[in-house]
Amino acid sequence: MSSLNLYDTATRTTSAFVPLKAGEVGIYLCGATVQAPPHIGHVRSGVNFDILRRWLIKSGYNVTFIRNVTDIDDKILHKAVHEESPWWAVAMKYERAFTDAYAALNVLPPTYEPRATGHVTQMIELMQLLIERGAAYAPGNGDVYLEVRKLQSYLTLSRQKLDDLMPAADADETYKRDVRDFALWKAAKPGDPSWPTPWGAGRPGWHLECSAMAKAYLGESFDIHGGGLDLIFPHHENEIAQSEAAGYGFAARWMHNAWVTASGEKMSKSLGNSLQVHELLKSVRGIELRWYLGSAHYRSMLEFSHEALAEASVNFRRIEAFLNRSVELLGKVPTPVVGKAFSDAMNDDLAVPTALASISEALRIGNSAITSGDMTAVAHSADEIRGALEVLGCDPFDSAFVSQGSSDEMTQALDGTIKLALAQREAARIRKDFESSDAIRDGLKALGIVIEDTAQGPRWSISQKTEGSGS
């Protein structure tokens, strides 16, 4: 079995993954700034890194997965004014929306999910350390800045030169030693929330929380830091600047997921209303949306379209239908097994599209085995497919999805009712009264129940709602 290779944004190459501590992996993923409802771009990041996490777990690692919540920043404060509610109420509202979206898509809850506002103490300690080491300064107005010109290796992740950056249009240079110095801490303005510090009351700048919380939960050095491509600069550069200036090793590897695009352009908050997760979940199930978001390689742009989402839905249902048939035929739920082709693909920088090809292959073999009555082969295919789906977070037998169904009593009652109708239909077919038998089939179909005649007799299933039917 091959070993895991992962891409590293810092070196722009793929290399063997070697954890800092044998058997353990620490991951820090930049989570949401909770200032708006989640759109599918946000959750794509969650899904991509959830697949990474599940694959690491499946590979035998003990994974500590941190995904933060940034619950204080300029946008949240603006939103609070706009919504006429307290900033903390805004943050809580959208944090819940994110939590719901992650849950609907079966993204595992992080090991720890720290909030920025709960770690002001750690931030102050980090700033004190940075000032002691001469990397940061407090000019006396309540702000604290990091002095970027003094850094040995600033901007190495994005490979830019400090002097080539376009100067910020709105930079307040009054207290800065250099225009590009960034704020670790911002002095409180009237009406703003604030916390007391040795340099005056204020609130965190955007980047400080991640350095402070990564240190708190993963230590000075950890294995993987993840986030969206657009965080490379400035957010991740500034995290590196803070943490390395503090003397920490920080992230050994950087991984970034690409965007979901719409009409070739990055999804932005201004055009994304209909692409909010809760909107899309009106037309497809969470497991199907996840299947779609996870189906492209994490470093490739995913061009969103309703047609492509519907196609992914149909594709997933074929796989699900095979698994359900295998349960009917074998009388047991498949045991997850990881196949070699799938494993090799995942070890190659999480090559999910190639891994999906291995699922298609297993599906074809499994369906043929049903036709030929080779139950050993059916079981083998079903086990491998379930093993693959489990890693992708799309296992239909996962309690996260099973619980979305209805109660056992109702299911049994419905099953009994339909079987009565099917018995009538069979009787009609035997006496070649196809008009009556087809009437029964059509009647059931009108109710959303699809009948299939198989070698083992008729079976029924509920036809799923389809994408695009709502609007």
Next chain:
RNA sequence: GGUGGAAUGGCCGAGAGGCGAGGCAAGGGACUGCAAAUCCCUCUACACGGGUUCAAAUCCCGUUUCCACCUCCA
């Protein structure tokens, strides 16, 4: 101006020097009372112009178009 990314068949979407991923759609066939489901077959592409090579979608040079980041961003 600086730094990156992308262009693949009707569509989606991998691959990164040589046996043309995979899916969807379409057409044909098998099975079926008819369907449905399933299986088999067919259609075969790498933006453009040069170059390297026995061999280029893949490497090199140039060009075009598009996208992103440059202190709000997943």
